[in-house]
Amino acid sequence: MGELAESTVQLLNYLISGFLTAWIFYSLTPFKINNQFERVIQALIFTLIIKSSYFVIAWSLLLVGKIYSFGEIYSNIEEILPIVLAIFYGLLFSYISNNDYLHSFLRKFNITQEHSYVSEWFNAFKIHKDKYIIIQTKNDSTFDGQRIYGFPFEYPSDNLSGHFNLFDPSWVVENEEGTDLLEMSGVQSILIPNDSVAWVEFIEPAAIDTTEQG
Incomplete structure (x- = not known):
């Protein structure tokens, strides 16, 4: 039972940045989450985007650090940077969705005829x-x-x-x-x-x- 609780805490800790991005997105757009399973899937998708961005940034900093050192990198950067990325992506995805930027771009190439809004009514x-x-x-x-x-x-x-x-x-x-x-x-x-x-x-x-x- 203790191992199950510990695994759950580890999973939530892994998905916390994704949940933060999802919370910002659904707070700033008219989209709604229908059930708990969908909420976890959305958090997982956002987490993968955030983790990927984190590794790219970390790799870039290490590469630059071989050429020029900017000084000491704080040990808690691994905790702070994902939160910063979560906020950034939450605001970015909200901005894109509320202004139909992604779908309007794709419509130019006939990739889709859909829009970014929650309904035809909206x-x-x-x-x-x-x-x-x-x-x-x-x-x-x-x-x-x-x-x-x-x-x-x-x-x-x-x-x-x-x-x-x-x-x-x-x-x-x-x-x-x-x-x-x-x-x-x-x-x-x-x-x-x-x-x-x-x-x-x-x-x-x-x-x-x-x-x-x-």
């Missing part, structure tokens, strides 16, 4: 990040099927949970002459739960009728 909002939206609410929701216009300052990463935070919201009103936007007087923003949304339309900024709704 990708649509990234593509139209400067657009205003019209939300069609569900008939059986609190909003009773009404359409709401505004700027999506915050939006869910998927279409199953979370809230929309719409700035400068207006009601979309249908009349005989067409469609008007009726300002929500005194309302700076409105939170709309995602489970009340039927669909989303992306549009250019439109003129708003400031007449109060009767």
